[in-house]
Amino acid sequence: MRPDVHRWLRRRTYTATSWTAADLAAAKRAQGSTVSVVLPALDEEATVGAIVGVIRAGLVDRDPLVDEVVVVDSGSADRTAAVAAAAGARVVDTGTVLPSHGRVPGKGEALWKSLAATSGDLVVFVDADLVGFDPQYVVGLLGPLLTDPAIGYVKALYDRPLTTTEGIVPSGGGRVTELLARPLLNAFWPELSGFVQPLSGEYAGRRELLERVPFVSGYGVEFGLLIDLAGLAGVDALAQVDLGTRQHAHQSDAALGRMAGQILQTAMARRPGAGDPASQLLQFLRTTDGVEAVSWNVAVSERPPMTTVRAAASGGR
Numbered sequence: 001m002r003p004d005v006h007r008w009l010r011r012r013t014y015t016a017t018s019w020t021a022a023d024l025a026a027a028k029r030a031q032g033s034t035v036s037v038v039l040p041a042l043d044e045e046a047t048v049g050a051i052v053g054v055i056r057a058g059l060v061d062r063d064p065l066v067d068e069v070v071v072v073d074s075g076s077a078d079r080t081a082a083v084a085a086a087a088g089a090r091v092v093d094t095g096t097v098l099p100s101h102g103r104v105p106g107k108g109e110a111l112w113k114s115l116a117a118t119s120g121d122l123v124v125f126v127d128a129d130l131v132g133f134d135p136q137y138v139v140g141l142l143g144p145l146l147t148d149p150a151i152g153y154v155k156a157l158y159d160r161p162l163t164t165t166e167g168i169v170p171s172g173g174g175r176v177t178e179l180l181a182r183p184l185l186n187a188f189w190p191e192l193s194g195f196v197q198p199l200s201g202e203y204a205g206r207r208e209l210l211e212r213v214p215f216v217s218g219y220g221v222e223f224g225l226l227i228d229l230a231g232l233a234g235v236d237a238l239a240q241v242d243l244g245t246r247q248h249a250h251q252s253d254a255a256l257g258r259m260a261g262q263i264l265q266t267a268m269a270r271r272p273g274a275g276d277p278a279s280q281l282l283q284f285l286r287t288t289d290g291v292e293a294v295s296w297n298v299a300v301s302e303r304p305p306m307t308t309v310r311a312a313a314s315g316g317r
């Protein structure tokens with residue numbers, strides 16, 4: 001293992017149980033900081049309410065660690081918005097945030113627009129499809145940020161059980177992580193190879209950093225943020241926290257293939273000189289008389305740093 005990665009692992013890997021919500025709420029108050037929790041959601045009516053309710057009960061009402069809980073809805077067709085609101089979240093639709101910038105599909109768009117729809121100095125992102133969400137996830141993600149000013153961004157690490165038709169197996173989740181993201185980081189950004197879960201959907205950062213990097217649309221957002229924030233603030237400003245175990249709703253292999261295509265586009269855009277990769281991904285379906293090729297466009301776009309949007313809106317002042 002590279003000495004710098006070994007050192008980073010020792011220095012910047014934390015455990016969620018090192019802090020309590022009450023202690024961090026006191027630290028936040030003493031610093032005069034505020035905290036926003038953002039849940040990007042697309043058709044998550046089955047799970048979003050429980051996550052919002054647990055955050056509100058434990059981290060807003062009992063220990064005032066969280067100042068706002070916002071669900072950013074990417075145009076759900078189910079009752080995500082109503083369920084989230086009933087559980088106590090403020091719900092915004094991506095179509096109504098920065099409407100002059102139009103609407104791009106994908107998770108990254110929801111996270112980029114969340115910066116315009118929230119005000120917390122610290123922003124925590126939590127997927128809305130988690131099963132068995134524990135409020136200590138949020139406490140763990142905020143711990144390093146509220147106790148060490150040198151840290152600007154914290155990613156979750158955890159075991160990732162895989163729910164299969166035969167039941168839940170203790171590991172095997174994080175398929176795109178293991179088959180694409182981890183090999184890519186080790187090959188081209190080895191200084192970031194210490195991240196156990198580079199694609200984890202739970203992470204937190206200082207707004208002042210998050211607003212100075214682009215947000216990749218779709219599923220490239222986590223990979224893009226990791227590379228860009230390391231470039232902006234240095235690897236030592238990044239950290240990871242052990243949250244134990246995380247279970248979520250899984251997508252099909254074909255859907256994860258398209259996710260991988262978007263992450264590869266995101267990675268190649270950050271490897272100058274590697275040329276522009278083709279953005280068409282061909283997948284194959286078995287048909288009664290053979291196989292059918294289905295072409296998917298896995299191109300991604302990028303939204304500019306929010307600071308440039310604010311500057312443009314204020315006429316450059």
Ligand SMILES: O=c1ccn([C@@H]2O[C@H](COP(=O)(O)OP(=O)(O)O)[C@@H](O)[C@H]2O)c(=O)[nH]1
Pocket residue numbers: 039040041042043044072073074105106107110126127128129201248249250251
């Ligand atoms: O266009 C999208 C796609 C996904 N998501 C949300 O982003 C999170 C992670 O997405 P998903 O579960 O599809 O990815 P996975 O966890 O399977 O990698 C979930 O809360 C989704 O509802 C979203 O807000 N907009």
Ligand SMILES: O=C(O)[C@@H](COP(=O)(O)O)O[C@H]1O[C@H](CO)[C@@H](O)[C@H](O)[C@H]1O
Pocket residue numbers: 107127160172173174175176177178199200201202219220221222223248249250251256259
């Ligand atoms: O880590 C992964 O390989 C993927 C897929 O996870 P599973 O194989 O369905 O457990 O899940 C993550 O990747 C997405 C892209 O970065 C994130 O948006 C998700 O939040 C995260 O769950």
